[in-house]
Amino acid sequence: MKYKYSWHCTGNDGRHGCWHPDYEGYCVAKGENFLSEKEAIEEGEKHKAECSFSPDIINIKKQPIKQDKGRKDNILCGALSILLERERQINKENFSPERDLDYNNGQLVLAAICYANYAKLQTESKEPTKREIPKNWPWDNEWWKPDVYPQRNLEKAGALLAAEWDRIQLGIERDLKRKKRKKN
Numbered sequence: 001m002k003y004k005y006s007w008h009c010t011g012n013d014g015r016h017g018c019w020h021p022d023y024e025g026y027c028v029a030k031g032e033n034f035l036s037e038k039e040a041i042e043e044g045e046k047h048k049a050e051c052s053f054s055p056d057i058i059n060i061k062k063q064p065i066k067q068d069k070g071r072k073d074n075i076l077c078g079a080l081s082i083l084l085e086r087e088r089q090i091n092k093e094n095f096s097p098e099r100d101l102d103y104n105n106g107q108l109v110l111a112a113i114c115y116a117n118y119a120k121l122q123t124e125s126k127e128p129t130k131r132e133i134p135k136n137w138p139w140d141n142e143w144w145k146p147d148v149y150p151q152r153n154l155e156k157a158g159a160l161l162a163a164e165w166d167r168i169q170l171g172i173e174r175d176l177k178r179k180k181r182k183k184n
Contacts, residue, residue, distance in 0.1 A: 037062065053173035081151070082158030089159055097166040107138035108167065112160035119157065 089095045100108065132142050143147040147153050 019119065024183060047131040077149075078154065078158070081155045082162060085155040085159035086162045095163065097163070097170045100163050100167040101170060103138075103164075105138075108160050110136050110138040112157040112164070114144070115146065115153045115157035115160065118146045119153040122150040122153070 052148075090097075114137050117134065133144050137144055
């Protein structure tokens with residue numbers, strides 16, 4: 001049986017992982033799917049050295065790799081595809097979370113809805129035409145770029161929702177920093 005290893009930090013540091021205001025910056029950073037325990041420990045120790053909470057322990061977890069006989073190895077799962085699209089938006093299109101702060105009227109969510117709806121129409125074989133700009137499209141028409149594949153349009157929709165999540169989160173973090181400065 002093959003195993004995969006992961007490390008998990010339980011430190012209190014808002015710079016890593018998912019940050020939640022109720023925990024005042026709880027670090028839930030993790031690294032997953034290492035094929036050796038040594039590699040997981042090394043990567044976990046790197047994080048431990050950088051984590052501003054200075055955690056005492058990085059937890060290492062060993063899990064058997066489940067063999068899914070019905071799935072081909074070259075197929076990316078939806079969540080990973082969305083993550084890669086979001087990364088592309090940031091690195092290639094320069095749509096950073098800071099820039100997304102300007103979209104405070106629901107534009108990111110509306111754009112996600114447009115791409116998701118387009119994918120829905122594609123899967124229903126209604127063959128939408130690319131030039132049909134959705135009525136609720138929040139930006140200039142030149143930014144409407146649906147793909148011929150519904151999965152690609154769902155990647156765009158998911159990445160736009162992730163951008164909205166990041167925008168909200170960044171706004172919360174900035175508000176908390178301002179409040180801390182005012183108290184000091």
